[in-house]
Structures are given as C-alpha cells and as structure tokens.
Amino acid sequence: MKRAGLFMLVLFPAILLGRGNPWRAGLSSLILPGSGEHYLGLKTRTYGFLSAEVSLWLTYAGFTYHARRLDEDYRIYAYSKCGADPDRADGDYWQAIELNMNRDAYLEKLWREARSYYPDNPDSQEAYVRQHAVAGDWNWPSKAEWFYFQDMRKASRITRQRAEVTLGFIIVNHVASAVDAFISSRLLGDSGASSFDFDIRINPSGRSTVALYRKF
Template identity: 30%
Template sequence: MKKTIAIVAAGLVVTGSLFAESKLPESKFASAQPPTIQYQVESGSGYTEVRDEKSGDDLRKSPWQAFAMSLVLPGTGELYTGSTVKSRIFMIAEVGGWVSLISFKHLANWREDDYRLLAAREAGADVEGKDERYFDVVGFYDSREEYNRVGGVFDPSRQYYPDNEEYFWNWSSDIARERYRDLKNDSKSYKRNSDFALGFILANHFLSAVDAYWSAKRHNRGIESGFSGVDLRMLDDGGWQLTLNARF
C-alpha cells in the first residue's frame, strides 16, 4: 500500500491570549500564561496519541533544595539541576579530600608511634602519660640532666623535670636522637596536612552548595525562555508526529 508522507505543519503557530486592561480584571492578567510556540511534524493521516509533556513548573528546580543537597554531599545539588559535569568535579574533589584526610591522619599516627617507641628503646624514656612539650624536649637534649642544667641558663623560669624514673631519658647516640626528631617532625607535618585536607573538604561543601544554588537559578531562567513541553504521537499507519512547545 502506497504510503503518503506529508509535512502538514512546517511553520510557526503562535497561541496566546491578548487581554485589554480596561475589560478584564487584574486577576486574569496575573494568571495569563506566556505565549507558546508550537512546531508540528506529521506523517500519514489518523493517529494514536502517546503524550509525554511537562509544564514549566514541573521542570523548575528549587535553589534552596539544591543548596542543601550539595551542602550535605557536594555534587548532588548540581546533579539535581542537571549540571552533570560540575557534579562529577565536586564529587571527585570530595572523595579526594576524604582520602587525603584519612591518609594523613594514619601517617601522622604511625610516625607518632614510631618516635615514641624509638624514645623508649634508645633513650629509656617513659612515654606514657606525657604531654607534647615533654616529647619536644626529649628531641632537643641528650638527657634529662642536660636539659635541667642547660635549660635553666637560657630561661630560669623554665620547668625542671624531677630526678626520678618517670621523667628519665638518656639517648644512646646522636644518630638515634636525630632519627627521633625526624620522625616527630614528619608526624607534625602529616597532622598539618590533615588539617588542610579538612579545610579543603569544608570549602568544597560550601562552594558546591553556592554553585548548586545558582545552577538552579540558571536552570529556571532557561525554563522560562525554553521548551515547555513535548508531544510524541504514534500514528495509525506507523508514522510519528512530534510537537515541541516553547515559551518565551
């Protein structure tokens, strides 16, 4: 059977309502919809309708919802607004930040365990229950006696450590003490890096939230001037009719 394909409407149909302010109440002006441009392409005659249309209100995104989503998990607000590329960037940054934070914390703890064990083994120090200042002093002086003797010369008000086993240390060699200082400095460096990683994570949450908010705003502005609906119809003869509606 010969099938005739006709392009029924290849033009532009503008539908809208024109209201005169003197004849219609103000409430009708407020409810008037923007003009709609309708493009229609049809093949064959007669059809079975398959309709899939969303209004502009259905397509709008909430800026504050997008903000909250990205504030909790960076990238999700961008994904909500359709900004998939930026969503991936913020999500990758989030994963990288957490991997860095966890890694630096573990490295800092490992180095701390190493220098404490070294002080106990090579200097005979009792490392239990000591504060950070004690471990700093152990790295700069060969023994408790040297610290109490030399430290008072430079600062008479400096704290002295009592002559008992709890605060005893005496390094076996300068090499061991230098190794101790290197390990302790590494631990401090890793702790600082973990703080930077935490700051990066917090900044990523805030920046993603702000970006998601404005992405939703831009998305909604695009809806107001873009396509507002799609009609897809299956015709009885096997053809298709596609209708695109745009508002501006």
C-alpha cells in the same frame, strides 16, 4: 548494594527539597557536595564534586593513619634508644625529648630560664622549675640518634599538617559545591543553562589546587 546506597544518599536530599529553588540547591550541596547539582540535572558536576569529596576523605584518612603510625614509630625508637616512656601521650614530654639530649640538659635549660625570670629569688626559681619540668628520664647515646628522632617527629608533624590542609579542602569542596549549585539553579531558572565549573585536585606530595570558574 553499595552503589545503590550511595545513589540513595545523593538522591535523598533532592527528593526532600524539590527542584528549582537556589537556596535549597545550595543547602543540599553544602550538606553533601554534588547533591544539589544532581537534582539540577548536572550529572558531570555531580560526579566531580562527589568524587572530590570521597577522594578528599580518603586522603584525610590516609594522612591521619600515617601520622599515627609515625607517632608509634618515634615512641618505640625513643624507648629503645634513650629510655623514654612509649606510653606517654603528653606533647610536652615528647617535645622535651626532641629538644634536649638528656634530662640534665633539659633541667639546666629550665634553671636558666628561671634565673632570667627571677634573678634574685631562689624560691621562685625552684618553683618555676617544679611547675614546668616534665616527669621522666631520658638520655640519648649520640647526637646522630637524637637527630634521627627529631627527623621522625618532624615527619609526623608534616603528615598531620597535610591532614589538616586536606580537611580544609573538604570544607572548601562543600562551600564550592553549595555556591555552584546556588548559581547554577539561578542560571537554569533564567536561561536553562549553566556555565560554571569546579575542579579540585590533590597530588601525592600533598599539594592541592581548587578552581571555580565560568566558561564564556
């Protein structure tokens, strides 16, 4: 049943758009990579683009899920070690905990900034601190635990960055398939054969490669 549904998803744009129009082929693949190649009869390339689309979305979902789990882990860790509020969702709060060992050090940093901005104006200094200080208290018992928390936050950021990169490759896959379908339709109309090919790969470390090339 799932295979039949996937087949109809690929076939439906082809039924609507007809065959032989480069712009329609490109638009079809821009919406769903591989669909333009499908109604042009390019089965291998259809499988390649569609497989890349599915793999990329699964990779994106995996990175996103893992990043959320890492967020939960570092919040629970901070709650158990330094008394942070695990329910806080604002980024400024967690950044302050990451960059400062305790709230006193954090406030002292803000006061230094305030004095540098308003050296002769105590009222402005106080207003600056009130405006920029985040609510909440924390105190890391040791630098080792504080540094470990920083590593956890870094791991979360890296995972989210990989998710963003994967999302970029999803866009690339759509555009590349659209270009490939457009060019292939033109070439098929001229000579009945196409010599362009496309390849996209992602390995477990997050490194990715994309290639659109022509065979001679």
